[in-house]
Amino acid sequence: MLHVSRSTFSALTLCALTLSGCFGGSQDGLERAVITGTVSFDGQPLPEGSIQFIPDLDAKGQRIHGKAVQAIITNGVYSLEADQGPVVGANKIMVNATxxxxxxxxxxxxxxxxxxxxxxxKYNADSTLRYEVKAGENTADFSLQTR
Structure with missing residues (x-):
């Protein structure tokens, strides 16, 4: 029978949790965060659509690495857990609804x-929307207007 000390077991458990995406990590090795929020259009909750968070430029003008992530908007509300959330840092936002x-x-x-x-x-193909994603939990609400 294999004997593993309590400290070795704790270290192995911590490594496994870190590799599985806990603590805001991700399979691509980039720091990601939880994000929730609301989207309204002309003062009303957006009935349905999608919101994308696309890594943008850092303070030095360098492209932030990472893939864009998307959340479904239902009755004006969206959310993403850390393992599927946006990359920490500046993100361009795109909102789509048909x-x-x-x-x-x-x-x-x-x-x-x-x-x-x-x-x-101006909210999707030519988006001017930006959001600075912080480590941990974020709330990002967007109020969009026709004009």
Missing amino acids: RKTGKFQNFDGVKTEIMQQYIPA
Whole structure:
């Protein structure tokens, strides 16, 4: 029978937890954080959509490493746990939401309704939104306007 001391067991447990993404870590080795918040559009909670956090530039103008992460917005609320959260540091924010247009197209014999992005480009394709993600837990609320 293998005998492991209590201190060795504790050290191995700590290593396993760190490697599994606890303490804000991630599989890519970058520090990530918990983030929750709300998104409103023209004063109303955004019914449904998505929000992306895209690593931006640091204070020296260097690109922050890491992949963009996305959360689903439901009734104006979104959240991401640390293991799937945004990279700590400056992030560009993109918010997307679509609605039905009442127009249809045929794709390989299947009639499909055309969806339209209704959030202005300044919040997605040409986003001016930024958020500084801190280590730990973050709350980031965004109030978007048509104009």
